[in-house]
Amino acid sequence: MPAKFDSDTISFLISDVARLLRSEFDRRTSNVGIGLTPGEARILVGAARAGPVRQTVLAERVGLEAMTLSTYLDRLEERGLLSRMADPADRRAKLVQVTDAAEAVLDDIARIGTELRTDMSATIDPAQLEEIRQGLHQMRVCLIAMRPDCSKGSSKA
Amino acid sequence: MPAKFDSDTISFLISDVARLLRSEFDRRTSNVGIGLTPGEARILVGAARAGPVRQTVLAERVGLEAMTLSTYLDRLEERGLLSRMADPADRRAKLVQVTDAAEAVLDDIARIGTELRTDMSATIDPAQLEEIRQGLHQMRVCLIAMRPDCSKGSSKA
């Protein structure tokens, strides 16, 4: 079984880096006392960016199923970081919006995210970093196109 | 809350791509009838690469805690894909080794992994791809160095 496998392929590296990134983000937010998991932070940021937005739209925007998102929103709402109001235009729907109380947390998240990105790419040339970013973006497009439900035009592309 | 957050940062992209990659790998291995999760495949490949190896060493090499690895090995052993033998040099330790039956599965994994890498980077220039690979490698090194237990000299670097 000689060099049939290479553990430094792009795919292995991506999953390694993703795992390490998540745990490092977790560690840093814990230290600051935010107490949000990376996933929760992600949703909160997505909600902040999207403004008052329906859950289905937000789910599609952050790349999750509606049900998965709903559970996250439950937790964030419990912590008072966002609110769900009835959509006046459709009584089935709810509009999600971050609360004022979320501002400080969002600032912390933005700061920690920036620091983490800086720290983990300290040894990498900015131009190369931009190439990496664009390459990853293209990979995301490719992978989204492979999914069985390729019909929905995901905004992630 | 204008452009305080960018969902196309390296960090978001990495976690997105990792998630999509995992589910696509899962889909492809299911289609072939392997029935291994990406995580299991990863461990199997790691074991194949490392040869007869102690669990602690393998755990460190694949970047998991010993206990996490042990559970994976249980499943792989149940399927007859690897075996644990007593280490003659230390009766506490066990040596992990893939079985002959694993060969076909390993071949499938290698093929699918290669195909997947090719497909997801079809639109990317090979030279740029290599830069991305190296950049991710450096990120992994950085992130490993950040971990609290930075004492253990991880071989992942």
Next chain:
DNA sequence: GCGAAATAATAAGCAACCCTTATTATAAGG
């Protein structure tokens, strides 16, 4: 109008992945 089909959110439950803590068996050092 009005009944059928689509849609928004959610209840319920499961799978994958990874961790920590405590325990057992064995080894190694003073």
Next chain:
DNA sequence: CCTTATAATAAGGGTTGCTTATTATTTCGC
């Protein structure tokens, strides 16, 4: 020999994400 360290694991938990089914509402065809 006895304390300490190490290899594996038992036990249990947490995060992330999914699918399926249900309820409330809207919309569309007739």
